[in-house]
Amino acid sequence: MESSEESRAEKPPYVGALLRLCSERARERVHQAIREAGCDDLHETHLRLFTYPVPDGVRPSEIARRLGMTRQATNHVITQMEALGYLERRDGPDGRRLVYLTARTWTVAEAIWKAMRDLQSEWRAEIGERDFETFIAVLRRLAAAAAPAPAAAAPAASPRS
Template sequence: MHVTGRNLPQLLGDARRWFEDALLAALEAAGEVHVSPTQAGLFAVLDEQGTTVSELARRMGVTRQTAHQAVHGLVAAGLLEQVPDPSSGRQRLIRRTEEGARTHRRAERVLRRVEQELADRIGEQTVHALRAALELPWGSPPVLAPPKQN
């Protein structure tokens, strides 16, 4: 077993980037519109019926401005559209266009293939165990006392 000494959040971040890099490269090779990692992340947290920019920012863990910039780029690329929110006269919902939905379906197929490639590399049981651990409910993040000073 290869041990790097890195903490779990760093390793999880590396794993996310591995999937993201594979996804973006496959979409680019297929001739899809180029999207940034932030834009790809936005697509992943978007509800089918639409989502507000504020909610997208919260789900992505970014500022509202960052989410708005990602939305703007995807609207310009024809992958997203803004529509009035029927529950609020002031807000707008962001949702996939027909082209955006097609691209999203392609991305989901690519991610299934990338996951299978990972299973081929590290073993089906390992991927299954990883998925099972990540799907368990972890509860709220703990509030820990500060570490004692030596």
Template structure:
């Protein structure tokens, strides 16, 4: 039925992330919230960022970004390092615990995709992947960030 795909995509994303977070909690990452994943994704792709850059990406104030970084640093997911070009700034990078969490998420996503392929067939799932990729490309490859 026309108009159902956005809702189905939203429900599928919710179901996948709910499973991922339950499994992460079972594996010792129970202090990770869904919002942290958007920060982890940004930092993992960029190799690090200032709190200001992270805040801009997440669509939050500098103060909120600093609070998030403080929280993630206390939990051992990120660390602050000197900025290579600006002595006043610090770069936030994933710490080993952050990289371990990212690795588990990728492995869990792979498990879920494999289970999905078992439900609908690998060839049909590949058509879904290609179709979503085409849409995202046509939309200008928007960033992965929360829709506050």
């Protein structure tokens, strides 16, 4: 006979749905933080550029790869965000055109990071320190197993420091 823990794990909602439900809670916090930061001109497609690690000083083709978008679609999004004052394209150290974040983008990124730290604190209080630390450790292990090559890694602290 299965233990009650095993039987609960094998019944809906399954892992994909549970992760989606948690992600939706986080996504709503992101939208709220962006509105509170006064940046209500960003659309869902634009928000994909704020995924970790933020793409500061990278080629447009690298952004396309990270987002799983075509180069043409990515260029369209970059052009929109340039017009809104969130991104700028300029020559990098090697003379190639790179995409850089503006002060406005860093304001949004910092608002998002604060919202995520606040959500983590709430979840820690909701489920307890021990369960939360286990939860984060398991997520980090699963994320590391699925992560792209280390070149995409960024420092844990604010990249502007």
